[in-house]
Amino acid sequence: xxxxxxxxxxxxxxxxxxxxxxxxxxxxxxxxxxxxxxxxxxxxxxxxxxxxxxxxxxxxxxxxxxxxxxxxxxxxxxxxxxxxxxxxxxxxxxxxxxxxxxxxxxxxxxxxxxx
Amino acid sequence: xxxxxxxxxxxxxxxxxxxxxxxxxxxxxxxxxxxxxxxxxxxxxxxxxxxxxxxxxxxxxxxxxxxxxxxxxxxxxxxxxxxxxxxxxxxxxxxxxxxxxxxxxxxxxxxxxxx
Numbered sequence: 001x002x003x004x005x006x007x008x009x010x011x012x013x014x015x016x017x018x019x020x021x022x023x024x025x026x027x028x029x030x031x032x033x034x035x036x037x038x039x040x041x042x043x044x045x046x047x048x049x050x051x052x053x054x055x056x057x058x059x060x061x062x063x064x065x066x067x068x069x070x071x072x073x074x075x076x077x078x079x080x081x082x083x084x085x086x087x088x089x090x091x092x093x094x095x096x097x098x099x100x101x102x103x104x105x106x107x108x109x110x111x112x113x114x115x
Numbered sequence: 116x117x118x119x120x121x122x123x124x125x126x127x128x129x130x131x132x133x134x135x136x137x138x139x140x141x142x143x144x145x146x147x148x149x150x151x152x153x154x155x156x157x158x159x160x161x162x163x164x165x166x167x168x169x170x171x172x173x174x175x176x177x178x179x180x181x182x183x184x185x186x187x188x189x190x191x192x193x194x195x196x197x198x199x200x201x202x203x204x205x206x207x208x209x210x211x212x213x214x215x216x217x218x219x220x221x222x223x224x225x226x227x228x229x230x
Contacts, residue, residue, distance in 0.1 A: 034218070043119075043206055043221035090158065100146055100170050101210065103219060105158040 002027045004093050006106035013081045013113050021076040021109045023091030032094035033074040034103065035065055039087045047089075050074060061085070081113045119222035121207050127228045133195040136225045139188055140209030148219060149182055149192050150206040158206075164190065197229045 003026045013019045025031055032051050036044040048059025055067045065076045076089060088110050092103040120139040128134055140147045148163040162172040167184045175182070179198070184190040194201055204226050208219040 036221075041226075043223045044208075046218045046220065049218060098171065100163050100165055101217065101219075102148075102160055102163065102171065107157045 002093065002095055002097070002104055004091050004104055004106040006089075006091055006109045008109050009107075010110045010112065013111070015083050015113055015115050016080050019078050019081040019085070019111065019113070021089050021091075021111060023074045023076065023106060025072050025074060025091075025093045027093055027096060029096050031074075033065075033067065034092040034094075035059065035063070035074075035076050036090045036092065036105075037061075037087050038090065038108075044090060047076070081111075083113050083115055086111055086113045119207055119209055119220055121205075121222035121225050123225060124223065125226045125228075127230065128197055129230050130198055131196045132229075133193065134197045134201075134227060134229075136192040136205050136207075136227070138190045138192070138207030138222060140190070140207070141220055142188070143211060144209035144220075145187075145212040146210045146219075147184060147190050148208040148210075149190070150208065150221075152204045152206060152224070153202075161192070197227075199229045202227055202229050 005024045007022055034049045035047040037047050038044050047063050048057050050057045050067045058064045063078050065074055067074050088108045090108050091106040095102040095104050122137045145166050149161040151159045161174045162182045164184045182192045204224045206221050206224045208221045210217045210219045
């Protein structure tokens with residue numbers, strides 16, 4: 001079965017420090033991977049995606065993610081966290097068995113950046 | 116473009132009442148998705164449409180839920196009769212046609228509370 005796992009419910013980081021939000025996946029074939037962010041009382045906003053090519057993907061707001069095929073991971077990173085990065089982050093993978101591009105979402109990771 | 120538009124943003128109703136949620140996708144997008152978000156179950160795909168036709172409704176919880184897309188610029192999700200366990204945030208998302216590589220764009224959501 002295809003799935004996405006975000007092993008940490010919450011990540012706490014001090015402002016200015018690097019942050020990592022973890023994501024692992026299980027799919028058949030080549031994965032299409034996505035990261036979304038959800039601020040309080042808002043919809044999900046697209047951050048970045050990996051389809052093919054360079055394993056390091058750069059996205060919005062200074063975020064990047066590294067695709068690692070051998071470890072089946074797609075961790076989200078940022079070199080220097082901001083308090084305004086505090087939000088709920090979702091990793092997702094495209095369901096290859098679904099013609100419509102259905103996304104399978106992880107449970108989300110709450111990122112808290114303290115000043 | 117204004118993005119995906121949802122209305123109402125908040126809905127409070129009493130058990131047994133009919134609830135109708137509305138969505139206007141981004142112009143030119145061929146796919147429309149309805150999701151439900153709860154603390155217990157996270158993000159769940161309820162149904163999606165391609166060119167106004169429902170393709171996969173396997174996520175619709177039961178017959179009390181129905182969704183329509185009468186034209187390319189409008190969709191509704193209806194709950195009749197509503198129950199307290201339907202309380203959740205309902206998101207609509209849309210994406211363009213070309214393959215699974217395209218990103219889904221989410222609306223701000225409708226926060227539903229059934230008393």
